Amino acid sequence: MKKVFAVFGNPIQQSLSPQIHQHFAAQHKLDIAYEKILSDEQDFSNDVSQFFESGGIGCNVTAPFKELAFAMCTELTDHAKRAQAVNTLYKNDTGALCGHNTDGAGLLQDLTANHNLSLKNKHIIVLGAGGATRGILQPLIDQAPNRITLINRTVEKAHALADEFSDVFSIEAVGADNISTDIPPADLLINGTSASLDGKLPIANDSPIINSNTVSYDLSYASEPTRFLQWSKERGCKQHYDGRGMLVEQAALAFTTWNAVSVSTDSLIRNFEALKTQ
Ligand code: NDP
Helix, strand or coil, rough: CCEEEEEEECCCCCCHHHHHHHHHHHHCCCCCCHHHHHCCCCHHHHHHHHHCCCCCCCCCCCCHHHHHHHHHHHHHHHHHHHHHHCCCCEEECCCCCCEEEHHHHHHHHHHHHHHCCCHHHHHHHHECCCCCHHHHHHHCCCCCEEEEEEEECCCHHHHHHHHHHCCCCCCCEECCCCCCCCCCCCCCEEEEECHHHCCCCCCCCCCCCCCCEEEEECCCCCCCCCHHHHHHHCCCCCCCEEEEEHHHHHHHHHHHHHHHCCCCCCHHHCCHHHHHCC
């Protein structure tokens, strides 16, 4: 029988998850259905319950429902607890709703396996203090970096997020308009803001946080290089990546969670643009 999966979001039309998951299913000759479900904040909980009651096996959750999904779960993985957000839902053997978050591990897989980077003893600067940043901090900390600096437009949010991780790592929180020259350029600079979606740069053009040795990574992705990646190139960076690898890797981890099989991601990432036409 066809296994049924879905992704919930609003908006949801732009989601590439159905194509990505169908590629993974084809690797194992699995017959699956993967739907896009538009929901809203009021109906989200009922919509998810209905999905599982009608035989759904697992679903992904994207903006703006990751925190609502977190609140619905009776069981949470450590990644989900740290992120306080869930992007992967499933039922366990006793029927309890379980929540996992694969975003941070997906980013790590892209950085370390696909781009061959080691983060040990490195200085990581993360721009942004929203949900995506909360989801990636623990996996970054697990790589034993030397220093993590969190820079956000609203400095209070950077401080609050750094405090949440103070039991495991001393993250330095800084306001985007007040970056001291004491902060050395990043070895890895991650744009975790949503500024790229508006074609904006989240930091001053002449900011000292980047130099030609910095590897830059934008969690956002688009057909053309984002403003942040264009700027990274202008500032001399030789390695600059967007978030398409993270998107595919977080999907692979969700697929494995539901189907207990691993999948290959290389060809999907290489042919990412072609997904949009499928
Ligand atoms: P949130 O809305 O939770 O947070 C947005 C963050 O961006 C805040 O820190 C906000 O700052 C900052 N910001 C927004 N606009 C600007 C701007 N013009 N200049 C400076 N800072 C700005 O969003 P998320 O954390 O959920 O998502 C962030 C990005 O990550 C999105 O682009 C999303 O598409 C991407 N993403 C990619 C994934 C992937 O698989 N590749 C997975 C998840 C997310 P302030 O606090 O001051 O408002």
